[in-house]
Amino acid sequence: MACIMGQNPQLFSKRVLLLERGKVSSLPNTPPEHYSNRVSAVSPASIEMFKKIFDRLLSRTGCVETYSVL
Numbered sequence: 001m002a003c004i005m006g007q008n009p010q011l012f013s014k015r016v017l018l019l020e021r022g023k024v025s026s027l028p029n030t031p032p033e034h035y036s037n038r039v040s041a042v043s044p045a046s047i048e049m050f051k052k053i054f055d056r057l058l059s060r061t062g063c064v065e066t067y068s069v070l
Contacts, residue, residue, distance in 0.1 A: 004049060004052075004053065
């Protein structure tokens, strides 16, 4: 995503800051009995952007025979 933002003339001069809540020291020493994975949501616009990035990566490698698309 940072690459796309850096190439976009409208976003070229912008900065990105990622903030996450919580301290490492506040994590439990043992995992909880019921563990839940972290969840990420991807919008349809983000999916299209990722597809474009993926297509560029494929075109630059040149010799990719197979790949899977989710």
